[in-house]
Amino acid sequence: MTWTSAFGRTCGWLLDRIVHGLSLTRISPNVLTFVGLIINIVAAFLFGHANAANATRMFLYAGLVIIGAGIFDMVDGRVARRTNQVTVFGAFFDSVIDRYSDVVLFFGLLVYYGRINRFRYVVLVAFVMVTSLMVSYTRARAEALIGQCKVGFMERPERIVLVILGALFNKWGVMAPVLWVLAVLSTITVIHRIQYTYWNTKHLPTLS
Numbered sequence: 033m034t035w036t037s038a039f040g041r042t043c044g045w046l047l048d049r050i051v052h053g054l055s056l057t058r059i060s061p062n063v064l065t066f067v068g069l070i071i072n073i074v075a076a077f078l079f080g081h082a083n084a085a086n087a088t089r090m091f092l093y094a095g096l097v098i099i100g101a102g103i104f105d106m107v108d109g110r111v112a113r114r115t116n117q118v119t120v121f122g123a124f125f126d127s128v129i130d131r132y133s134d135v136v137l138f139f140g141l142l143v144y145y146g147r148i149n150r151f152r153y154v155v156l157v158a159f160v161m162v163t164s165l166m167v168s169y170t171r172a173r174a175e176a177l178i179g180q181c182k183v184g185f186m187e188r189p190e191r192i193v194l195v196i197l198g199a200l201f202n203k204w205g206v207m208a209p210v211l212w213v214l215a216v217l218s219t220i221t222v223i224h225r226i227q228y229t230y231w232n233t234k235h236l237p238t239l240s
Contacts, residue, residue, distance in 0.1 A: 050103070051110045061112035061122055065129045068104035071097060072133040076140030079199075084148050088203045094140070095199030101133070102192060127168075130188055134164050137195060141207075156211050163218035164191055170225040178232045184221030186214070 054064065075097040082090035108126060112118045138161040145153040167186055174181035191214060198210035 047103075047106065047110075051107050051114060054107060054111050055114045058115060059111070061108045061115075061117055062125050064104050064108040064111060065122075065126050068101045068108070069129050069133050069136070071101035071104065073136050075101065075199075076136045079137070079140030080143035080147075082144050082147075087144070087148075091199045091202035091207065095196050098137070098192065098196050098199065102196075105130075105133075105192075127172075131165060131168060134168075134188065134191065135161060138164065141211075153208065153211065156215060160211055160214045160218065163215060163222060164188075166222045167218050167225075170222050170229070174225055174229040174232075177236070178229060181225055181228060181232075183228045184224045186217040186221040191218070 075094040078090050078094035078097060082094075112122055138157050142154060142157045142161070145151075145157060167184065168188070171181050194210045194214055198207035200206075
């Protein structure tokens with residue numbers, strides 16, 4: 033067994049123990065989803081209160097907090113399935129809260145770059161915020177028409193991982209290139225989904 037597989041098994045076991053413990057409490061998965069949003073708001077607060085002097089420390093704290101929020105993001109669905117609380121509304125609620133979690137993190141970064149007078153990055157973060165929403169919207173709208181549209185790379189897990197890496201390693205200025213990567217790849221994903229939907233709707237009858 034390699035160390036990577038051992039690490040994966042350990043993480044899987046730990047996650048299963050967390051899910052088991054939460055399942056015993058019979059807590060609503062929707063509550064777990066909402067708690068994840070609250071934790072992300074804390075991370076956004078840390079981003080927004082960073083300045084040129086303390087940015088390394090505040091970004092590190094924010095990255096760790098986002099990891100904590102990610103745990104709730106991973107367990108809410110598992111708890112719902114284990115406790116037989118899977119509902120259509122739960123899936124809807126999870127999707128809506130995920131959008132808020134995305135926006136609030138970028139809003140925190142928007143405030144940070146505004147406070148240190150980096151107008152170019154204020155615009156960049158605003159653009160990333162819009163494209164992150166468009167990645168989700170194009171998929172949802174396309175799937176209402178053609179059933180499935182999972183093309184494109186930059187889904188929410190990839191965005192969160194990149195933001196975490198940018199926050200944890202901002203000491204070396206990693207967040208700035210992360211934002212450029214998010215802007216480019218999210219835009220490519222949106223274009224890919226538009227193109228995919230176009231080709232898959234050409235055979236459909238015209239709406240009257």
